[in-house]
Amino acid sequence: xxxxxxxxTLNFNTPGTPAATSFSGTSAATLGFNTVNLNNTSxxxxxxxxxxSGTLTVAANVTFTPSAAVVVSGTGTLTGNGTVKVTRTAVTxxxxxxxxxxxxTLTNLTVDYDATAAQTVNVLNYFNLTISxxxxxxxxxxxxxxxxxxxxxxxxxxxxxxTVTGNTVDxxxxxxxxxxxxxxNNLTSSSTGPRTLAGSGTIGIAGTFTPGTNTFTITGSxxxxxxxxxxxxxxxxxNNLTSSSxx
Numbered sequence: 001x002x003x004x005x006x007x008x009t010l011n012f013n014t015p016g017t018p019a020a021t022s023f024s025g026t027s028a029a030t031l032g033f034n035t036v037n038l039n040n041t042s043x044x045x046x047x048x049x050x051x052x053s054g055t056l057t058v059a060a061n062v063t064f065t066p067s068a069a070v071v072v073s074g075t076g077t078l079t080g081n082g083t084v085k086v087t088r089t090a091v092t093x094x095x096x097x098x099x100x101x102x103x104x105t106l107t108n109l110t111v112d113y114d115a116t117a118a119q120t121v122n123v124l125n126y127f128n129l130t131i132s133x134x135x136x137x138x139x140x141x142x143x144x145x146x147x148x149x150x151x152x153x154x155x156x157x158x159x160x161x162x163t164v165t166g167n168t169v170d171x172x173x174x175x176x177x178x179x180x181x182x183x184x185n186n187l188t189s190s191s192t193g194p195r196t197l198a199g200s201g202t203i204g205i206a207g208t209f210t211p212g213t214n215t216f217t218i219t220g221s222x223x224x225x226x227x228x229x230x231x232x233x234x235x236x237x238x239n240n241l242t243s244s245s246x247x
Contacts (some may be wrong), residue, residue, distance in 0.1 A: 008033075012037065015042075035054035035055050036052065036055075038064055038080070043064075045067070047070065052078070054077075057078075062083070063085065070190075078102070080105070081108045082110070089117040098239045113122070114137070119121065119133065121143060125144035128154070129151075133156060142167040145166070147170070149173070150177075155180060164206070166185065169187055169189075170190055171189045172189075179197050180203075182202025187209050195215070197223070205225055206215055206226055208231070222241075223238055223241035228246050
């Protein structure tokens, strides 16, 4: 393994002939950078570890895909408007372990869990949270605690098994949000933004539903209280309301 460190600013821009760019090597390297700007809209990947002392900025319409063993570390900040993939499949296969960098500013980023094996979705306040994993039966666990989403939640429903015990998903944006069709444990809506319940599919709730004081659009939606334990159906203007399972 080798080490490489620079205090310069590196800008990775879209080339004249669009093609993804990458860091790669023949051994496990540690690449130390001050500031890195990922601007290549054709994508960026790395098979080498990053250490960032300044900022790692993923620009809009850019997707950063590290290899499963890569760790982005350092005393700096991860930020931007693009997408960062979570591909880690090591002992702790989650976002915080792959991106151990000191400061993670998720205000405008999309975090996409997209590994080839089981993963855990960390308890964080996300902007956009995507689960793209489609790996023939992989399990994705939403960690116990509250996962905040201020933008969009896009969980893939194909060939993925979800574990949600002990988890709460809180749509907490100040702008309009759509509540995705998904089997939640606890589902909460907070903050001030208007909400739209998914007009197709079923919003399953195994625990509690706390709609808050948001304005809801319910056209075409179905809410299913599907817990195996006792549940309370709160006062709310439902479109379709179902109670299933044994609770």
